[in-house]
Ligand SMILES: Nc1ncnc2c1ncn2[C@@H]1O[C@H](COP(=O)(O)OP(=O)(O)OP(=O)(O)O)[C@@H](O)[C@H]1O
């Protein structure tokens with residue numbers, strides 16, 4: 560969350576001249592609802608079902624860069640599908656993540672105390688992110704363009 564997945568995916572798409580998809584945007588487009596509304600009205604499990612289907616569809620149809628939602632890899636079926644493709648974990652520390660997400664508006668899992676919510680999510684998810692990643696790039700104190708350049712180097 561705030562790692563820069565959406566931002567950096569867009570930069571990579573431009574650099575490589577390939578299409579970019581983002582599962583959060585795909586879910587909003589296919590349901591016609593905002594993600595925060597889906598969480599509030601239908602619950603996180605329903606969102607995770609939609610997300611797992613969106614990742615599976617994108618991996619089957621799309622040839623380019625795919626930005627995932629921050630919690631997509633919590634589903635084992637998604638982790639299994641990712642096993643065959645290069646996966647970059649954009650690592651962000653607590654303090655940069657807090658600066659980037661601001662008040663957390665539009666990020667339902669950050670409702671309440673943004674800093675403590677981000678800390679809890681980073682603590683619980685970092686081992687999962689590391690387990691699915693083929694590459695890890697640190698983003699703290701670095702511009703999205705620098706992060707994208709590292710990825711281009713790693714995946715060349
Ligand atoms: N390396 C960076 N340095 C500073 N700000 C950044 C960096 N990467 C992204 N940002 C900013 O942080 C915010 C969150 O970025 P972005 O939406 O790309 O993150 P995300 O990983 O896709 O988050 P989510 O999990 O919510 O989808 C945006 O305002 C973006 O401009």
Ligand SMILES: O=C(O)C1=C[C@@H](O)[C@@H](O)[C@H](O)C1
Pocket residue numbers: 560583594627628629630631665666667668
């Ligand atoms: O980290 C998460 O669990 C989330 C991140 C966003 O990309 C969205 O997928 C949604 O807000 C949930």
Ligand SMILES: [Mg+2]
Pocket residue numbers: 564565566581583626627628
């Ligand atoms: Mg995003």
